[in-house]
Amino acid sequence: MQHSIIMSTPTLHIILFIVLASLFISTRGDDQSRKDVALFIFGDSVNDVGTNNYINTTADFRANFPPYGETFFRHPTGRFSNGRLIVDFIAEYANLPLIPPYLQMKDDEFMGGANFASAGAGALGDTYEGFVVDLKMQLKQLEQLEKKLEKEMGSERAKKIIKEGVYLISIGSSEYALPFFSNPTLFQSISMEDYVGMVIGNITTVLKGIYEVGGRKFAMIGIGQLGCVPIMRPAENGSCSGEANKLAQLHNVALTSILAKLEAQLQGFEYSYFDYYTSGSERIQYPSKYGFKEAETACCGSGPYRANSSCGGQRGEKEFSLCHDPENYVFFDSDHASERANRQFAQLMWNGSLSIIRPRNLKALFKHEGA
Numbered sequence: 001m002q003h004s005i006i007m008s009t010p011t012l013h014i015i016l017f018i019v020l021a022s023l024f025i026s027t028r029g030d031d032q033s034r035k036d037v038a039l040f041i042f043g044d045s046v047n048d049v050g051t052n053n054y055i056n057t058t059a060d061f062r063a064n065f066p067p068y069g070e071t072f073f074r075h076p077t078g079r080f081s082n083g084r085l086i087v088d089f090i091a092e093y094a095n096l097p098l099i100p101p102y103l104q105m106k107d108d109e110f111m112g113g114a115n116f117a118s119a120g121a122g123a124l125g126d127t128y129e130g131f132v133v134d135l136k137m138q139l140k141q142l143e144q145l146e147k148k149l150e151k152e153m154g155s156e157r158a159k160k161i162i163k164e165g166v167y168l169i170s171i172g173s174s175e176y177a178l179p180f181f182s183n184p185t186l187f188q189s190i191s192m193e194d195y196v197g198m199v200i201g202n203i204t205t206v207l208k209g210i211y212e213v214g215g216r217k218f219a220m221i222g223i224g225q226l227g228c229v230p231i232m233r234p235a236e237n238g239s240c241s242g243e244a245n246k247l248a249q250l251h252n253v254a255l256t257s258i259l260a261k262l263e264a265q266l267q268g269f270e271y272s273y274f275d276y277y278t279s280g281s282e283r284i285q286y287p288s289k290y291g292f293k294e295a296e297t298a299c300c301g302s303g304p305y306r307a308n309s310s311c312g313g314q315r316g317e318k319e320f321s322l323c324h325d326p327e328n329y330v331f332f333d334s335d336h337a338s339e340r341a342n343r344q345f346a347q348l349m350w351n352g353s354l355s356i357i358r359p360r361n362l363k364a365l366f367k368h369e370g371a
C-alpha cells in the first residue's frame, strides 16, 4: 500500500525539482510585475551620467576626464563628481542597476530605465543651444524609447513599464546661471519673475508631455542654493550671490505650486518634490554637523574658492588643484556636489521626512500602485 505511492528517488528528485523551479519562476514573475519599477532620468549635470560623451560638445559640458570619477568608479564616466550622483544612489535603493545614458544604450539593452540628462541642459530651448540635449529633446527621446520598447516586448508590457516608472528630473540651474556668466544684461529686458515664469512654463509643458507618453510618477529636484556654490561667490569677498539665491527661491515656489496643480488636474499624476535648497544650505552653513570640513571652497578647481571651473585642466585653463580628501568637501568642483553630499541628498529623497521631500518620499512613490 505504502509502496504504491513512494516513488524511486530519482523520479522524486525530478518532481521536486520541477515543483521548486516553477515556484521560483512564479514568485520571480510576481516580483517583477510588482517591484521592478523603472527609473527614467531627465535634466542637467546634477543627473547626467555620461550623455554628453555621446554628443558633439565641448569640455565645458563634459566630465569624461580625470579627476572626475576618481573615488568610486576609478575612472571618469562623464559624471560631474568624484563618484556617484544622486540618481545612482536612488537606483541602488530601488534595487535597480546603475541606469545608463540613453545615448549609450543599444537596442534590446533595456535594464531598469534610461538616463536622458545632459549637463548644461535647460528648459528653455536656447540655453546652450547646440551644446546640450535640451529638456524638450529629452522628451522626444523618451517617445522614441517607448516605441522601441513596444516593438521589443509588446505594447502591453511597454505601456506598463512607462506607466509604473518613476521620472526623476533636475532642471533650471543652467538658465539661472546664464545671467551671471554669458548674459549679464538679461534682467534689463525681463523681470526675474517673468524669466522664472518662462522656465516653469516650459517645464510644465514637458511634464505634461511625459504624462501624455504614459508617465505618472514624477520626482522633481528643486534648485539648490545656487548663489552659494563656489563658482557664484564673488571673488572680492566670497559671500553668496543674493540675486542667484533669489532666483532659485522664486523657481522653487513656482515649481511646487505647479506640481500641486498638476496632481489636482491630471488623473493619476503623483509627485515628490525634493527641497534641494534647504538641504544644500544646511550643509553649507553647518558642514561639520554633516561630517564635512569644507563647504565654501571646492575640492577641485583654481583661484579663490577653487571657483574657476578648470578642474581636470581641459576647459581652456590648464592649471588646477585637487584636494586629497573629497569626502570632507560639500563641493567636488566649482558647481557640483561631492559623492558624499550626493549620498546624503539621495537618502533624504529616498526616506527623508516630509519637511524635505514632499508630499511623499521616493520610497513611497516607488511603492505606490498608482491609480
Ligand SMILES: *[C@@H]1O[C@H](CO)[C@@H](O)[C@H](O)[C@H]1NC(C)=O
Pocket (backbone or CB within 6 Å): 056, 057
Ligand atoms: C562638432 O562641433 C564643432 C564645433 O562646433 C564643428 O566644427 C564640427 O563640425 C561638429 N562635428 C559634427 C560631427 O557635427
Ligand SMILES: *[C@@H]1O[C@H](CO)[C@@H](O)[C@H](O)[C@H]1NC(C)=O
Pocket (backbone or CB within 6 Å): 123, 124, 125, 126, 127, 136, 202, 205, 206
Ligand atoms: C521653451 O522655450 C523656448 C524659448 O527658448 C521656446 O522656443 C520653446 O518652444 C519652449 N517650449 C518647450 C517645450 O521647450
Ligand SMILES: *[C@@H]1O[C@H](CO)[C@@H](O)[C@H](O)[C@H]1NC(C)=O
Pocket (backbone or CB within 6 Å): 234, 236, 237, 238, 239
Ligand atoms: C560682496 O561683493 C558683492 C559683489 O561685488 C557685493 O554685491 C556684496 O554686497 C558684497 N558683500 C559684502 C558682505 O560685502
Ligand SMILES: *[C@@H]1O[C@H](CO)[C@@H](O)[C@H](O)[C@H]1NC(C)=O
Pocket (backbone or CB within 6 Å): 307, 308, 309, 310, 317
Ligand atoms: C579661469 O581662469 C582663467 C585663467 O586665469 C581665466 O581665463 C578664465 O576666465 C577663468 N574662468 C572662470 C570661469 O573664472
Ligand SMILES: *[C@@H]1O[C@H](CO)[C@@H](O)[C@H](O)[C@H]1NC(C)=O
Pocket (backbone or CB within 6 Å): 093, 347, 350, 351
Ligand atoms: C534610509 O535609507 C537608507 C538607504 O537605503 C538607509 O541606509 C537608512 O538606514 C534609511 N533610514 C531610515 C531612517 O530608514
